[in-house]
């Protein structure tokens with residue numbers, strides 16, 4: 514008898530084909546994200562689970578699993594999975610780093626460029642029929658990138674790749690990270706380590722690349738936002754929960770900082786009544802950091818491989834915890 518796997522949402526056809534060769538496959542086709550009670554009932558008899566970053570794979574859900582061997586998430590982030598519980602219960606967890614590094618760094622850089630040069634704002638002005646006069650001395654002026662200081666908060670794979678982009682635009686780059694990288698790598702990337710406080714106060718743009726954990730939860734609150742330069746921008750492509758959204762709204766409204774570019778939100782999707790919607794100095798993207806055709810194919814390949822490994826009692830290619 515084939516082992517059973519459950520997907521909380523469909524994947525590419527090639528991935529489904531591969532999975533169906535080996536396993537009995539059930540795919541959730543209803544409302545996204547799947548309701549917790551349906552998830553619990555589906556996970557009960559599944560040997561493997563493929564999930565997405567918005568699915569809450571918490572202790573309560575995992576407690577209902579009777580024979581789950583592996584969780585394979587279609588994401589680099591895994592803050593939605595109770596890793597401690599998974600580890601205690603010998604459930605493997607696979608994720609998809611590396612393959613989405615370039616796409617996500619591109620997205621962060623895109624938001625940076627858009628925020629400083631007001632591209633989306635200009636697009637809205639034209640579409641709304643508000644472009645009345647051309648080429649004035651003070652019209653829609655943004656900021657140069659060259660010479661500005663980019664502060665990278667979290668210099669992992671994506672942070673380092675963003676540094677390469679920024680270097681090509683002649684930005685000065687400082688970073689803060691749990692661990693300093695080697696002098697040699699600092700030199701190659703053209704980055705300088707600074708304490709967190711310096712990163713906050715000296716940067717013209719701060720880009721967040723830390724995972725969401727207990728320590729980083731809402732770390733960007735009013736206290737930090739107030740320490741940033743009034744002319745500074747905040748870019749976030751990591752997780753929405755790393756920022757206190759209420760404080761960010763106030764900071765943008767009251768011009769405590771100049772602007773922000775975000776791809777991630779505390780709760781996704783947001784609706785048209787969200788206070789972010791009215792802010793002209795905010796550029797938003799609908800959580801598409803890794804969403805390129807090429808990257809998503811590679812993520813699906815890796816998600817399948819991670820799952821297969823776990824189903825065979827092996828470590829996923831990229832594994833967290835057990």
Ligand code: DGY
Nearest residue numbers: 566588589590802803
């Ligand atoms: C992930 O994979 O966790 C990212 O949020 C994708 O953009």
